[in-house]
Amino acid sequence: MTAPQTSFTDRVDALDPARRRHARLRDVGIWITLLVATLTLASVAVETSSEVVGPTTLPWWPAQDLQFHVTVGMVVAPLTAAAVLAVASRPIAARMSWNTLLVLSYLAAIAWAGALHTNVDPTTMTTATAGARQAIALLVSYTGSQAGLAITVIAISCLSVPLTIVAVKSVAGPVAARALSPVLILGPWAAWTTLGIDGISAAACAAVLACGAVVSERKVRGADAFWGAAAAGGLLGIAALLSYGAAWFAVSLLCLFYARRRSGQILVAAASALAVLALAATLGNSWPYGLVDTYNAAIGEIAAHPGQLWWLALMPALVLAACGPAVIESMRRFGSSAAWPLMIGPLMALMIAPLSGSNPEQPEYGWIALCPWLIVAATAPRIHGANAAGKPGAPRTRSVRVPLVAAAAGACAAIVLMYSG
Template sequence: MREPPTAAETMPATAQSIPAEEDRRRQLRDVAWWLGLLAAAMSVSAAAALSSDSPSGRLLGWWPSGASPFPTVGTVAAPAILVAVLGFAMLPRTARWPWHSVLALSYMGSFAWTAALHTQVDTTPPSNSTAAARWGLAFIDQVSASRFGIALILCALGSLTTPLILVAVKSLAGPLTARTVAPVLILGPWAIWVSVGMDGIAVAAIAAAVACAAKASERRVPLWTARACAASAGALLAAAVLLSYSAAWFGLTLLCVYYQRRRATAIWWSAAAGVAVLGTLSAFDHSWPAELVGTYAGAWGALKEHPAHLWSLAATPALAFAAAGPAAVASLRRMGAPTWPLMVGPLAAMVFTPLVAGAVPRAGLAWIALTPWLVIAATANREGRRSPVSPAPLVSTAVAAVGAILVVYAV
């Protein structure tokens, strides 16, 4: 029988234990740190672009632009969506909405925001993309009647990341934490890159795997349901790995979720399912480990030939934090919160994924698309899921969202 909700879980999102004035000061400090990091990242990017051995504009190419001398649908829709999401987030009644309504509205808001910031779809993936990613993009291009159809599919599938992350956050940190962090995820500036290629779909598959792992490790879940969810987590992570090399680091996230909840058996079910998927593909002459080794070998060879590409290795983690927005600063301050297992994989991916992307003329954007996981602890509390959470950082979220709009439509 389900336990009755505690006072902390039913408390409106606006009734928080942190004074409003103190919270605003914290958010402004986070914005200042984020702007400083953004300036440093762009300085390193400019230095790399000016290097003689570095391909012109290689790093600055991560900055999509839809600037046009004429107003577009996005120039009107994006600010309207920003105001609507922040307005709903400040309403006390939203804390009492049914959970399925929160998930549905979070998906709709994320889809609308991603579509409003959509700028381009590149149907020629970089040379370091996986074979499955190249095939998937070619398939979407074939079944779509136009570039608009491709963008619609990519936005629709990539936006599934938001509700799936909320499911995992609710499982580990409670429903109040998930509700308060929802507007931060919906209005993330990383939405600019979700519709650029297959990376958004890969991140959605990762989010589905983590959500299944969180469900499998919950108490009071029937044994076979838990095993099915653990196996699904492994299979989904294997599918994500086929689309993006960086997804492999989220195996650490699954391990940390199972470790936190002492679910050793779930590890074996997830591992067996993941190996089964990759093993089945190897029977059809597609070896993902061999593909990964070959990609890394090519990247290291190119780095030895062009050492100036090391600039990009130094800049990519900073660019990822810049794409996450100021909420990432608040999230890192709460690494000890119950959501910490969800941040292990993306942090590892941010460190090691640039090794693959650092030596090709046009780097992949998988390390940017992983940034939603960097903000999930922005409202979490270290004391546990039953304690009042921190208020949603709406000020810093608004600053990042306005910055994303300016990047796309004014720069």
């Protein structure tokens, strides 16, 4: 978010305001087209196959029972979105201290996610990891009520917002991180983060990359770098125990360390992650065996109910639709922005989603962890030449235009779907 600053003279940012406005509206149009096409194909899938998972698990499904019920969330969600957009558009947002920005982003994310959906399901699917089943059982026993469980899940899941901002600040600079914060807060995917263990695993994945980004900075050396890499690897092991898909974030962590020429940290993080998985195996929770069993079970479920292939094929489109309009600009700038190491792991997971043996019973939940990271390049500075690998010292921009149009369009779509579902 920016106060009035001298605009930088980069070729992209030297475009006249009319062209920039046209590009933003074009991205919104592309995203709306994708959203409509995805929902249309999903509706066709539900109508043509009784085996397809549809309205019973998709909380935003439009007009499920043709009944309209006013809820507190229908009032809180628009007010939260309006407040976030109003603050982000004011110069005070650029002068806000970093700690204040993180705290307010976290609180706003809680209000947004809680308003969209709070129906936490304490049950876990057969394809969930043993760690996920144990974690949700612990939360149920600790909270003691449905309301307490919902509050706890929301509070933990929404940590992914400030953690993503921390990671973006490290790789792309504080200005880019400030500009991205309203888009992260009002992400349409927030409606899924409150439904169970998937939002918690998303927060764990965000902690992995935030920790890895901070401890690999140039100023971090010696023992701090060693123990920081060990912490990042340990968090990766914990995230993998909560979700098999979290293993893809190891690719982002590897690329982050590699781009910053921290080969020693790669080895330390890998050893730490393996140590966590080995410790879990000694306690009777073998991650590799569980992955193989889960994959075979998912393939068997699909073989028994071929209609589930509809959702697995739609999953990549559903992910992009849930990311909001900012994903269009982010994908366009992937490869030329400083944030590419953060995106590479989630992108690989997205590309092989139909072949990954994902949960066929609730396929739309497992990709929650991917969404924040697919939009991080939307405000990241472009890098060229030797700096294209994200080396320390990559150029930092002095000003970035906040994608308020993208944030507003995504928030409006989320609210409309919540009203109609």
